[in-house]
Amino acid sequence: xxxxxxxxxxxxxxxxxxxxxxxxxxxxxxxxxxxxxxxxxxxxxxxxxxxxxxxxxxxxxxxxxxxxxxxxxxxxxxxxxxxxxxxxxxxxxxxxxxxxxxxxxxxxxxxxxxxxxxxxxxxxxxxxxxxxxxxxxxxxxxxxxxxxxxxxxxxxxxxxxxxxxxxxxxxxxxxxxxxxxxxxxxxxxxxxxxxxxxxxxxxxxxxxxxxxxxxxxxxxxxxxxxxxxxxxxxxxxxxxxxxxxxxxxxxxxxxx
Numbered sequence: 520x521x522x523x524x525x526x527x528x529x530x531x532x533x534x535x536x537x538x539x540x541x542x543x544x545x546x547x548x549x550x551x552x553x554x555x556x557x558x559x560x561x562x563x564x565x566x567x568x569x570x571x572x573x574x575x576x577x578x579x580x581x582x583x584x585x586x587x588x589x590x591x592x593x594x595x596x597x598x599x600x601x602x603x604x605x606x607x608x609x610x611x612x613x614x615x616x617x618x619x620x621x622x623x624x625x626x627x628x629x630x631x632x633x634x635x636x637x638x639x640x641x642x643x644x645x646x647x648x649x650x651x652x653x654x655x656x657x658x659x660x661x662x663x664x665x666x667x668x669x670x671x672x673x674x675x676x677x678x679x680x681x682x683x684x685x686x687x688x689x690x691x692x693x694x695x696x697x698x699x700x701x702x703x704x705x706x707x708x709x710x711x712x713x714x715x716x717x718x719x720x721x722x723x724x725x726x727x728x729x730x731x732x733x734x735x736x737x738x739x740x741x742x743x744x745x746x747x748x749x750x751x752x753x754x755x756x757x758x759x760x761x762x763x764x765x766x767x768x769x770x771x772x773x774x775x
Contacts, residue, residue, distance in 0.1 A: 556590035560628060560639035567635055586612075586639060650678050653731030653746040661714075664753035665691040665733055665744035672740045679742075691733065691744050692753045700758065707758040 562584040565572050588594040588607055595602045596614060603614055611618040612630060619632040630637045651668035667679045667689040682689055692700040699710045701719070708719055716723040717735075727734045731746035747753075 557594075558588050558641055559643065560586050560588065560641055561643060562637060563627070563640045564638045565635060566637075584637070584639075650676075651680060651745050651747075654748060656731040656746040660695065661712075661728055661733075662693050662695045662750055663731075663746045664748045664750055665693070666747045667742065668732075668745045669743045670740055671743070688754065688756065690747070690753060692750050694750050700753075700756070702754075702756045705756060707756040709758050 563573075584598045586594060586596045586605070592606055592608065594605045594607055594612075596605045596612065597603070606613045607621075609621075609623075611620055613619075619630050621631070622629045624638070627638055627640045630639065651666055656663060667682065669679055670677045679689070687704050688702050689704070690702050692702075693712055697711055697713060699712050699717070701708045701710055701717070710717050710719045712718070714728075716725050718724075724735060733744045735742045735744075
């Protein structure tokens with residue numbers, strides 16, 4: 520059997536990258552000082568009818584789409600970093616002669632276009648979701664419950680809180696007796712650990728520890744877990760046989 524730990528970490532790497540690429544990358548928030556006749560709207564949700572991305576998820580991915588509507592019926596719409604001039608009525612946004620129906624839901628505006636339903640709210644978007652940092656920890660032990668915080672892929676740091684927002688559990692548990700558990704998408708794997716390596720099914724992988732943070736290497740990328748509490752504060756997850764990871768398929772997670 521292939522190294523189960525490497526298989527697990529590689530699957531995790533692919534999944535984080537897949538999730539981070541699953542939604543179009545929007546322009547960074549580019550609102551300037553607005554005139555009195557202009558209203559800025561930021562994206563708060565997007566759905567294709569099968570899956571919805573909430574504002575929290577979009578923000579965690581560092582994504583932003585916006586539109587600026589002027590009182591004279593003109594405006595600007597941005598989804599890809601390039602602002603496009605539009606005109607608008609109470610019933611539609613017109614971009615390049617193509618009308619996209621809109622409906623108002625309180626102060627929010629919902630735009631229907633190309634099979635997507637996109638909701639905008641007035642004002643600036645909240646700041647990007649903060650990357651997890653270690654909770655207060657005991658410096659005399661590495662035992663604890665650690666959540667995945669970031670993945671560094673060729674210098675690009677991805678905020679892994681997106682996975683937790685989508686209900687995907689990824690964490691480590693290190694017990695005082697040097698037993699432990701790695702949980703990937705609701706599947707637990709028994710492990711043992713010492714000051715240098717994690718071992719699953721006699722296969723080991725080195726890690727580094729620094730001030731409540733644990734870093735693992737997978738396919739050239741660094742996965743960082745941060746201390747979130749004591750071992751008994753971790754969610755209870757049933758362990759599976761590591762051989763099940765041989766057939767781990769991203770389609771089972773809805774990410775293919």
